[in-house]
Amino acid sequence: MKRFSIVRHWKIFFTITVLFLLIGYGSMIFRGFNMGIDFTGGSIMDLEFAKPVQVSQVRDVLDKHDLGNAVIQLESSDANVKEARGVLIRTAVISDDNRKAVMNDMQSALGGYQIRRVENVGATIGGELVQQAVIAILLSWVLMILYITIRFQFKFAIAAIIALMIDVSNTLSCFSLLQLEIDSSFVAALLTVVGYSINGTIVIFDRIRENLKVHRRSETVTDMIDNSIWSTMTRTCYTTITSLFAVIAIFLFGGATIHNFSFAMLAGFVSGAYTSILLAGPLWLFLQGKHAGD
Amino acid sequence: MRWNELGKFLIVAFAIIGGFCMYIRPLASTVKQGLDLQGGTHVVLQAEDTPQLKVNDDALDRATHIIERRVNALGLTEPVVQRQGRDRIIVELPGVKDPEKAINMLGKTAMLEFKDPQGKTVLNGMDLKDAKATMGNGNRPTVNLEFTDEGARKFADVTARNVGKQIAITLDGEILTNPVVQEAITGGRAQITGERTMEDANHLAILLRSGSLPVKLEVIENRTVGPTLGQDSKEASQKAFLIGVAGVFVFMLVFYRLSGLVADIALLLYTMLLLLLMRYLNATLTLPGMAGIILSIGMAVDANVLIFERFKEEIRNGRSLRKAMDSGFSRAMTTILDSNITTLMACLVLFYLGTGPVKGFAITLALGVLLSMFSAVTVSRFLLKFLINADITKNPFWFGMFRHSGQEVAGK
Numbered sequence: 095m096k097r098f099s100i101v102r103h104w105k106i107f108f109t110i111t112v113l114f115l116l117i118g119y120g121s122m123i124f125r126g127f128n129m130g131i132d133f134t135g136g137s138i139m140d141l142e143f144a145k146p147v148q149v150s151q152v153r154d155v156l157d158k159h160d161l162g163n164a165v166i167q168l169e170s171s172d173a174n175v176k177e178a179r180g181v182l183i184r185t186a187v188i189s190d191d192n193r194k195a196v197m198n199d200m201q202s203a204l205g206g207y208q209i210r211r212v213e214n215v216g217a218t219i220g221g222e223l224v225q226q227a228v229i230a231i232l233l234s235w236v237l238m239i240l241y242i243t244i245r246f247q248f249k250f251a252i253a254a255i256i257a258l259m260i261d262v263s264n265t266l267s268c269f270s271l272l273q274l275e276i277d278s279s280f281v282a283a284l285l286t287v288v289g290y291s292i293n294g295t296i297v298i299f300d301r302i303r304e305n306l307k308v309h310r311r312s313e314t315v316t317d318m319i320d321n322s323i324w325s326t327m328t329r330t331c332y333t334t335i336t337s338l339f340a341v342i343a344i345f346l347f348g349g350a351t352i353h354n355f356s357f358a359m360l361a362g363f364v365s366g367a368y369t370s371i372l373l374a375g376p377l378w379l380f381l382q383g384k385h386a387g388d
Numbered sequence: 389m390r391w392n393e394l395g396k397f398l399i400v401a402f403a404i405i406g407g408f409c410m411y412i413r414p415l416a417s418t419v420k421q422g423l424d425l426q427g428g429t430h431v432v433l434q435a436e437d438t439p440q441l442k443v444n445d446d447a448l449d450r451a452t453h454i455i456e457r458r459v460n461a462l463g464l465t466e467p468v469v470q471r472q473g474r475d476r477i478i479v480e481l482p483g484v485k486d487p488e489k490a491i492n493m494l495g496k497t498a499m500l501e502f503k504d505p506q507g508k509t510v511l512n513g514m515d516l517k518d519a520k521a522t523m524g525n526g527n528r529p530t531v532n533l534e535f536t537d538e539g540a541r542k543f544a545d546v547t548a549r550n551v552g553k554q555i556a557i558t559l560d561g562e563i564l565t566n567p568v569v570q571e572a573i574t575g576g577r578a579q580i581t582g583e584r585t586m587e588d589a590n591h592l593a594i595l596l597r598s599g600s601l602p603v604k605l606e607v608i609e610n611r612t613v614g615p616t617l618g619q620d621s622k623e624a625s626q627k628a629f630l631i632g633v634a635g636v637f638v639f640m641l642v643f644y645r646l647s648g649l650v651a652d653i654a655l656l657l658y659t660m661l662l663l664l665l666m667r668y669l670n671a672t673l674t675l676p677g678m679a680g681i682i683l684s685i686g687m688a689v690d691a692n693v694l695i696f697e698r699f700k701e702e703i704r705n706g707r708s709l710r711k712a713m714d715s716g717f718s719r720a721m722t723t724i725l726d727s728n729i730t731t732l733m734a735c736l737v738l739f740y741l742g743t744g745p746v747k748g749f750a751i752t753l754a755l756g757v758l759l760s761m762f763s764a765v766t767v768s769r770f771l772l773k774f775l776i777n778a779d780i781t782k783n784p785f786w787f788g789m790f791r792h793s794g795q796e797v798a799g800k
Contacts, residue, residue, distance in 0.1 A: 135470075135471075138472060138478075148619075148620070149614070149618045149619045149620040149621075150620035153618065153620060165616045165618070166618045166620075167427065167430070167613040167614045167615070167616060167618075168613065168614040168619065169430075169611050169612065169613050169614075170612060170613075170614065172612075175614070175619075176619065178614075180611070182430065182613055213472050213473035213476070214472070214473060215470050215471060215472045215473075215478065216452070216470050216471030216472070217470070218468050218469065218470050219744075223743060223744060226741070226742070226743055226746075227742060227743070227744075227745075227746050229741065230737060230738050230741035230742040230746055231738070231746075233737045233741060234733070234734035234735075234736075234737035234738050235734075237733045237734065237736070237737050238730050238733055238734055240733075241729060241730050241733050242730060245726055246726075278744070278745055279424075279675045279676055279679070279745060281676070281745055281746060281749075282675065282676030282679040282680070282745045282746070282748070282749045283679055285676075285679070285680075285738070285746070285749050285750075285753075286679045286680070286682065286683045286749075288734070289683045289687075289731055289734070289753065290683060290686065292727070292730055292731065292734075293686075293687060293690065293727045293730075293731065296723070296726055296727040296730060297690075297694065297723055297727060300722065300723040300726055300727075301723075325701070326697075328697055329690075329693050329694055329697045332639075332643065332693045332697075333686070333689065333690045333693050335639065336635075336636045336639055336640070336686065336689050336690075336693075337686040337689075337690075339632045339633075339635035339636050339639065340629060340632030340633060340635075340636065340682050340685070340686075341632070341682070342632070343628045343629065343631040343632030343635065344625055344628045344629055344632060346628070347624060347625075347627060347628035347631060348621070348624055348625035348628040348629070349617065349618060349620060349621020349622065349623075349624040349625045350618075350621055351617050351618050351621040352617065352621060352625050352675065355675065355679075359679070359682070
């Protein structure tokens with residue numbers, strides 16, 4: 095059976111990747127990111143309705159003004175209560191006119207209410223926290239490089255880390271291109287992407303490591319890598335599909351406030367599968383200073 | 389058919405499934421949830437001018453910072469500290485047991501002073517380097533103070549001049565302790581005793597460590613609020629998550645048949661153990677924690693997929709079911725170990741260096757990975773052994789093979 099040689103077509107995949115990265119970096123530089131209220135601060139509205147209201151009713155009204163992912167908290171002593179009169183709403187900074195329109199809509203949809211306070215609020219995540227997170231993540235990569243170097247070899251480690259960096263920047267690119275809001279849960283989504291990506295890459299490298307031991311001279315390194323990728327293909331597909339189940343379900347049916355969270359994972363998982371299957375192997379060969387066909 | 393082995397399988401399988409059905413709800417409801425999933429206490433602090441300092445932007449920023457340090461020192465998972473308007477600070481704490489104590493602590497100015505017998509302030513909070521609560525002599529909660537170099541010099545000087553007299557340590561003007569100086573203290577250390585509980589001592593230590601507030605803060609509001617994720621979003625997402633996991637279960641059954649059933653049973657056990665461990669460790673579940681769980685479920689399923697795919701390879705190489713299963717497990721093991729240990733390494737760093745969401749993610753992922761090695765590898769191995777030994781079928785189709793369906797393999 096003649097199957098598609100991934101390694102021999104490395105030029106295609108490298109080009110696609112570089113293209114994606116360039117578009118992504120371009121967007122990150124020129125469009126930047128749409129940071130959510132966790133980072134930028136915003137407005138807080140503290141309302142007391144005449145009749146009890148539900149979170150979803152308030153969200154429906156806000157949604158008409160593009161504020162559907164606002165933080166809406168009911169005031170009550172029981173956490174599982176479905177409706178209450180006191181409602182705390184945190185949104186991005188909105189103009190006075192806009193706020194008046196929202197308030198009017200609220201009145202007509204949900205009845206009378208009293209405004210207890212409307213004020214600007216600061217960020218909940220400061221630069222310090224972001225910096226700490228970045229340092230922690232980078233150091234965790236160093237440790238991963240160390241472990242993979244011990245168990246495999248240094249070049250495997252570098253290829254794996256490059257693959258996961260590409261996944262992280264692809265996810266970031268998606269958020270910059272689509273100007274999706276980045277909130278505090280984004281970092282957790284990114285970490286999930288990293289974990290998923292490294293897992294997928296290691297499985298393929300593990301097979302290459304195993305095949306290296308029984309490698310015959312008649313077989314080229316290129317073929318050996320291709321064999322390794324293809325013999326783990328069913329596993330890669332099954333694992334990708336099952337991982338996507340939960341993420342797609344949350345993306346489609348989950349609430350408005352975690353829509354972006356699940357999208358980040360979705361984008362990252364797809365990128366992770368792509369880099370594990372199509373990039374990691376050729377990348378390792380490339381780092382060896384060899385070319386496809388050797 | 390060997391009823392003995394089949395019996396073993398059925399007993400274990402039903403025990404796990406039965407346990408899951410009975411205990412999953414009570415278990416899930418006892419794991420603590422964070423501000424985003426469960427809600428908590430919403431506190432508003434109002435800054436007021438003091439004779440020394442008017443409330444301004446800078447003062448409020450500094451106060452917010454100090455409050456942040458105090459809240460973080462309480463060890464609560466992912467609290468929110470936020471400036472509101474010109475002169476207020478919002479603090480949201482996830483389900484605190486005893487919010488009053490924590491809240492009272494937040495608003496304390498925490499001005500520490502050491503006063504000599506004449507009532508003159510000789511040292512203050514600026515001279516402190518660190519404060520720690522410990523169980524002191526005779527099981528008395530004690531706060532150990534450590535001075536800065538300059539503070540230590542001043543303290544040695546003051547104690548030398550006042551041997552046999554009393555030196556008062558006061559917090560916001562209230563006397564905490566008023567010991568008689570026995571001899572000059574040159575080590576740069578002092579102790580405060582007299583706190584009634586360890587918790588009180590700990591709160592005092594936190595206050596001293598975080599420094600005194602530049603302005604006076606008054607608690608003007610204190611109420612219970614729902615999850616920041618929104619009750620509606622939370623419910624929708626819970627449902628969606630269950631749909632997704634159900635999809636995984638069905639997928640495993642369809643693609644791996646009996647092996648898939650075993651993987652599903654192992655996954656049920658895994659879920660129970662994870663919740664049990666989180667409850668035992670008193671961990672708080674948040675959205676980032678859920679991300680960790682999603683990844684660890686993915687890795688648990690992946691471990692089983694790796695094993696079953698190896699098994700299929702071995703069958704294709706002409707092995708018997710039993711031999712294929714054994715070598716499937718042992719050959720997949722290095723892969724599973726390497727990928728899981730790499731993940732654990734990352735978790736370790738993220739746990740120790742990370743804060744907030746990063747830490748929450750690292751805890752659940754690490755627990756999940758450790759447990760999945762037990763459930764997805766050990767438990768499913770035993771269950772599959774029972775099933776194969778039970779000799780229900782020799783058709784590898786029932787263990788996930790497609791191409792060889794219908795073809796029996798050698799018995800032993």
